[in-house]
Amino acid sequence: MRIKIDKKQLEKIIPIGLPIIFLGANLFNVILVLRSLPVLLELGILRKLFVGTSKFLLPIGDVLYFFMAVKLAENWNKGKFFKILLVFVAIIGFCVLSLSFYFNYLEAANYPNFVFSQLHIYLPSLRFYASFQVLFLFVAFLSFLYYQFPRSKYLKIVSRGFFRGALILPLVIILYNNFLELPNIIYNETALYKKYISVSPEKRNKLPDLGDYYYKIAFVRSNTEENSVVIHPTQSVAFPDIGNQPLNRYSLFPRKLVTGKLENKFFSENKNYNETIYYIVAKGVDKDSVIYFPEHLIKAEEISVLYKDGQIKNFSNVEYSLEFVKNLGDFEIGVLTSK
């Protein structure tokens, strides 16, 4: 059975229907972007209702918005209503894109989740909103050319059927996504420039993406002899970096490295070992408990401890124990020379 749509009825529906689609689709997007705004959070169950409805209706809203953009461009000459609404589509599109670009830059310039934690704006939804605005603007622009300037050379890109158009659309969104990353790239480039280009080669070769680890391992290196054994914590949640033997070896090579778990095996296989043996003294956190390394008694010739403020404390001829290390306070790393 085929449903016949009366043209006159359709013309009556359009002036009401299109603004509803316009407002509805934008509203659903805005609700999802601002879902964690304090004002909305106060609404309680109503907020859940709004967010749930928006998630449910958003795909339909965006599909209708897509066809609305085509329809508005087609009817551009048929009255002020279409012109005004199409201009609104364009304005909303550019505003959302600009805001998305700006908030992405803020995120890149500060830290991950900055925009959400400080401004309560849910960035993934804003990116989604902006991606679709690119699509709407692109479709509106091409439809406008198609209906108003059918001989335009730009139409040649998409003028060969549905599939060609279907290929162009994801391409446009890809280009937009690449463009959206531009703030990140610019910020990263600026940071890299500041961090490396104006500094000496020695400083430049520090390990930039491992945080404080570099300072810890540099301390261990400067307090241990090359021809020695260094026993380090076993790799775990508490010691993800200083417990990682290959990572430690990058800075400590050619020192022989032994993980804490295989300490007994090393001593049983090397009973007459004459070189100096060091222990890395470390503190880590697993869930809520603080874990120290080493955990057993050791007669130490010397213990050097680096604190977070750069201060270094030295202890000579002490017996290392858990009590001793707990009394060291908030230290960064230590090196124990065993007797």
Added chain:
Amino acid sequence: MIALVPLTYLILLIWLKLSFKKIELLELLASTNLILLGLAGLVPFLLREYAGIGYKYSIFEIMAVALALITYELVAKRKLIFFRADSSIQENTELKLGDELNADMSSSLGGKLALSVRGGRHNLISLAKKLSAPVIFLMIFGVILISRGFYLPIRGWDAISLYDARARMFLSGLSLGELKTLSQYDDFNYYYYLSYPPMTSVIHTTLYSTGFSGVMWVYALFYMSFIYYLYLLLKKLEINRLLKISLFAAVAFNPLIIGQMNIAYTNLPMMAFQTGSLYYLIKYIWDRNNKFLIISAMLLSFANWTRNLEPIFIGFVLATLYAVFTYKKLHILKKMILSIVYTAISLLTRTVWTYYLRNSVGSIGDTTPSFNILISRLADSLYLGNLVGIVFFIFTALTPILLYILLMGIGLVWRNLHSKRRHSLIETALVIVFITMVALMLGGTLYFSTTFTWWDKIGGSFLRSNMLIIPLAVIYVAFVMEK
């Protein structure tokens, strides 16, 4: 010693120019980059491990290979006139390398480098005539990227603890086989140093041995080669100019790919080698020049020497076999010889690595299973709960490149259902590579899901391993859209 690196580069560049008379400047640069880096990552390792020659001689070894190649081109092919008796020809065709090449290369970009060989004068680089605006842009872009690479330190966790760490240990005199003894008292990373082939580590070693303090500019070279090949492929297609620029920008400025320039991982080098291999495979299909097929196999071999976990080379070999065997003008014997040569060259490094591992450590565990174990694990993985988990994992991990997969999908549907034109050979070759990648992606995840408990925690690594989909999808779509 540092000066030997650009000198070797120049020798390889001249060799390539002599080998391929009609070669564009960008292609020349892209291929020279990859061949130099590929040799730097392979030759010193083989000589260290099998001939005991230390890494401090690396650059001399590569230079020797480069000189051997150019000598073969000039002498063995009897192109140099002073090997000919006819003095009248000699007058017109003397080698002018010394004068023009040195003077013009160092002085001005607008100059012309010339090398006179048998059969007339070869313009090494006719810069003034041929350079278009996009080429100038891409060259300046490349120079900027290389320059910034000199200032970057090694970045990326695995880059520090594995790739560059191996390089520093190689420099100290250790061989790769000896590195496993260092992990004697490590309960967690026993085979870590043998988990990847040594391509990038040996490149680092070679450069450090010549006096370079940083090596991140190498990754800019890989990126340059990658985008140059992409540009050259798109340039040759008959599609709208705006569309070409869009397709190029969609790949070249993808944040995932750009980000790889700042970390010394193996994904970008692997993708650059594979793209180079694909470029020459396409050129072979266009021109049917066997030299292109050899270069394609060589670059694929370098890719296998960079990473061996993802056997994507299977797709390239299948595509090549298809391209060779569907060429009607070729005798069946030649088809077979070409196919065997291509497969042998591309598999050479992988075979060397497999045997090296077998001799050094036997096996490095479940990442290189036997065929029987593989089939058994795949069979174990085929239950509904696991399949749902795998689909979810793949979908989540590949989200950043889903639009490229969508592009490929629409292109495939269009070509198969709608377009009246038959699939061209190149389109089929691209589809073969893509389907192989998808099959390996699914098969690999199925295997991992029943082998490792951490299989669903490696989404980032999984995504990087499938980065080739980005250029592959865009190149395919470009061919589909061609008039």
